[in-house]
C-alpha cells in the first residue's frame with residue numbers, strides 16, 4: 096500500500112530527529128532555561144561610600160530609582176576594546192566588585208541542571224568527572240522604552256569558559272526577549288509575562304544572542320560566566336527547575352508525536368546512547384538513568400514529559416545476534432534491565448527478551464562486554480556478547496497520545512500508558528517483553 100503523505104512527512108521528521116541526535120546534538124541542547132520562586136536581595140555601593148539595598152519582587156520605588164541612578168552605562172567588547180554605543184547596547188551596569196547578592200546559582204541547583212544538559216562529560220567512560228562553576232560577572236538593567244542589546248557573541252573571559260548564564264530578577268517589564276541562536280536554530284526566552292519569579296537561561300559561549308527592545312519597566316539581570324572544572328561531584332537527577340519545553344529538542348519531539356501519520360498504530364523508537372556510561376559496571380548501573388548526560392538525558396526527559404514510557408536497556412550488538420529477522424520482522428535481544436557483566440557457562444546467564452520491530456534512529460556507538468561464556472566444541476573457546484545502552488521509547492497509537500495533561504507524566508500516568516499500549520495491541524510491554532504485534536490482517 097502506498098504510504099500516505101502524512102506518513103511520509105512523519106518519517107522525514109523521525110529521520111531528522113535521528114540526524115539531530117547523531118550530530119552530537121548541540122542543535123537540540125544549545126540552550127536551556129527555567130524558573131525559580133524566591134526573592135532576591137541586592138546590596139550595592141553608592142557614591143557617598145554608603146550601601147543601599149533592594150529586595151525583589153517586593154520593593155519600594157525609591158530603592159529601584161536609586162539602583163538605576165547608581166548604575167553606569169554598560170559597554171560591550173568590540174575588537175578587544177570596551178565600547179559605549181547606545182545604538183548597539185542600551186543598558187546600565189554594576190560591576191561584580193560594586194554589589195553583592197544573596198542569590199547563588201550553585202545553591203539554587205541551577206548549575207547542576209545546566210551541567211547535565213549543556214556540558215556532558217567528555218572524558219571517556221567514567222561518570223560525572225566534570226562540573227561547572229559560575230562566576231558572577233555583572234548586574235545589568237535594560238529599561239523601557241529603549242533598552243536593548245543587539246546580536247553578539249559574548250567575549251570569553253577564560254580558556255575554560257563554556258557557557259553564559261543570565262538570571263532575570265523578578266521585576267515588571269515589557270519586551271526584552273532574549274533570542275539565542277546556534278547553527279540555524281533559535282530559541283526565545285521571553286520573561287516579560289512573569290514579574291514575581293526568577294527566570295534564567297544558559298547557552299553555549301559560541302551562541303549568538305540578542306536582547307530585544309524593552310518597551311517599558313526594568314529588566315534587571317545578573318550575568319554569570321560558566322567554566323568547566325575537573326573536580327567530580329555527586330550526580331543528581333535533573334531537577335524540576337528545568338523547564339523541558341525550553342530545550343530545542345522538545346519542539347521537534349512534540350511535533351513528531353502530534354503528527355497523526357507518525358506511528359499511527361504505535362511502535363517503539365530505539366535510540367542508542369551517545370555518551371559512554373560503563374553500563375555493565377555495577378556502580379554505573381546504580382546511578383543510571385539519573386546520571387544520563389547531555390542529549391541522552393534530554394531525550395529521556397523530553398519523551399517522558401510528553402507522556403511516553405522510556406526504558407534504558409542494553410541491546411546486544413554482537414553481529415551474529417544483532418537485528419536478525421523472524422518472519423520478515425527485525426528482532427533485537429534486549430536485556431530485561433541493565434545487567435552487570437556476566438561470566439557464566441550457562442547459556443542464559445544474561446537475561447534478555449526478544450524485541451520485535453524497533454525503529455532504530457541512531458547507530459550503536461559504544462559497546463561493553465555483556466556476557467562472556469565458555470563454549471564447548473572440539474576445544475573450549477570463550478564467546479563474548481557485546482551490548483550497547485539504548486533508550487527505548489514506547490509510542491502508543493495516535494488515539495492514545497496526549498490524553499489530558501502531557502506535562503504531568505508521573506508514575507501513575509506511565510502505568511496507564513502501558514495498559515493502554517497493551518489494549519491497543521500494537522506496541523506494548525508485557526512482563527518486560529517489548530513487542531510490536533503483527534500488522535492488521
Ligand SMILES: O=C(O)CCC(=O)C(=O)O
Pocket residue numbers: 235244249261273304305306316318
Ligand atoms: O540580558 C540578557 O538576556 C543577555 C545579556 C547579554 O547578552 C550580555 O550581558 O552579554
Ligand SMILES: [Fe+2]
Pocket residue numbers: 247248249304
Ligand atoms: Fe551577551
